[in-house]
Amino acid sequence: MAKKILMKGNEAIAEAAVKAGCRYFFGYPITPQNELPAYLSWRLPEVGGVFLQAESEVAASNMVYGAAGAGARVMTSSSSPGISLKAEGISYIAGAELPAVIVNMMRGGPGLGGIQPAQSDYFQATKGMAHGDFRLFVLAPSSVQEAVDLTIDAFELADKYRNPVLLLADGMIGQMMEPVSFERSIDPDDLPDKPWATDGAEGREKNIINSLSLDPAELEKHNQKLKEKYDQMEKEEVRYETYYLDDADIVIVAYGTSARISLSAMELAREEGYKVGLIRPITLFPFPKEIIAKTSEKIDDFLTVEMSTGQMVEDVELAVCANNSSVHFYGRTGGMIPTPEEILAEIKKIGGGK
16 A cells, blocks of 8 residues: 655645656645645656746637647646636536546635635536537545545546546645645556547548538537547546435535535534435536435435525525425535534524424
């Protein structure tokens, strides 16, 4: 078993990217993710890679497009408004079917907002990243170790589906320090072949990578192909964790930091006699709607907890609507973080204050 090292979340994700075979990073500074590019600025040259601070977030996302098109394992990272600026390029990357990894360390918004942690980018990540019919594969860690593991998974999934993968965390996970181990390491020379890449056409037909299609029939065909890929993700790649569903009367649904806090609230509630369970989505797209729907066949009350004014709650409502379960919501926003005691108080309201 690999030894554990105490690392800050942002730096651990950066090291995980190196371990995953990433050798190119293009980005631009923004709090609270700055430690990630700062780490890669010296770490990538050590392994023969390239770090480049672009002149803007827009430029960075288009540099990712170019490196991904050449077949490289490539990454960018930012925080909330920076991801908004990258969004056009991300749509191009998805449209051209290129693998890339994007990290969003969410901060409070809208606008410039603040630099404290939030989860108010769920809609952006899962439904409205940018223009066009495309989806990102979205992974949501709740600890620094899981962020490490999911970062490595993200590069593998990006290559598997030729699609950008988003690691969606919040500033708390990026800034906290926890013991981590790096169990996996991928040699860049052992990566899967990419016969579609624009890496020189000697001895074969030219590869053309493009997201422009002026023929509507051809564009429709392309969009249908993408949709089939997203359907395959929903069929094969859903990830979640569950706790105490067998005897629960109330089930919390939460992801990332909110799930971590909700787990403590669940334990407090059980100590006071409330039978509370928890579903923690790990993939936000594809969303674990089937387990939530199945659970709603026997559970009347769900409590969605988010560091937002309510975004994932809409997906929970859709998942349970066939069984008429009630979906309650508790959220803090603007950089405010819910406490286990606050969530316990909401549980007591739902449970009738036994």
